[in-house]
Amino acid sequence: MRLPYRSKLAAASVLAVLAAGAAFADPVPDAELVVNEEIELVTRVAPGPAVADVLTEVYSGWLYRESETRAMQMDDFDNPAMVFVDQGLDMWDTVDGTEGKSCASCHEGIESMKGVRTSMPKMNGAATDLWSLENFVNDCRTERMGAEAWKWNSNDMKNMTSAISLQSRGEPMKVSVEGAAADWWERGKEIYYTRYGQLELACANCHEANAGYMIRADHLSQGQINGFPTYRLKDAGVVSIHQRFVGCVRDTRAETFAAGSEEFRALELYVASRGEGLSIEGVSVRP
């Protein structure tokens, strides 16, 4: 009688493990992201045209995180990125460069940046190039302020993009993929589905085919960029979109494209179009 009992026990524990695994493989089913108990953010939407044929629902990365991490983002005091937003706000009013201007000299209050982050990246004024938010900031600095351009992933730049993104918090992502941007979008899409590196991984292998599963100790999300710039607990600092791209491509053991390169701007446009309708989370918190 001993043996059947043992095998029953073994079968029961296998079932328990499977059940726990299945529960953890998906985004949290019923969490709602409300910041400061007043700003309701959209973390699940029906797929936009870019992903209608490959995803059944679009999820913010917030839904894939542990409850403690999710809670940090729900209160601006607990959100460590707000320290850097404050520094960006100070910089907004700081005069720099030969023209004696600050951002506020032309744009006045930073509230005027409301909605800007939702349409990034987009074609520049002359429609000759696809620009990310960083390009627009540097264009202002060099052309209007007579100041030096900031490096893409410098603290000054990330503080500023964090402060600007926060103004659009709660607004839905909506990039334009029409006209001249269409070629960039195609290029970004090709990069998304191209396998890179010794591990031969494309963005889609993890973030489309295996979103929700674990890659070693990490819970794979859909790789949406609506939460960027994001505060990464691992780095104890703010991380830009391209910085994250570099990290991902590096993890495939490839030589990566540079932050700010044409390739990553094209990819940024394509990935942004995949997240159409998700709320900008301004500065999010991720592990």
Added chain:
Amino acid sequence: MANDVKPRVKVPKSAAAGEVVTLKTLISHPMESGQRKNADGTLIPRSIINRFTCDFNGVNVIDIAIDPAVSTNPYFEFDAKVDAAGEFKFTWYDDDGSVYEDVKPIEIA
């Protein structure tokens, strides 16, 4: 004075008499430990916040001695019992003698 020092405090706007409320404080500060060396190999001098206090209507709530192992942007969260309306006063003491203060009122609902 260290650069970019900015205190931030979160105190509920009101509380019931006798209620225990949670206070959260954070101050942006580099908290240079004095152990690190710069590119030339010379020691970067210590520059930290060495003491933090909170008073409620003149009565001390908490008094913390801080040592160099505490990391950048020190965060303290603690509870205080509120018997009457009044003011929380938060004070941070820098190594260089600077004192940073913040005051938050609380009402009895």
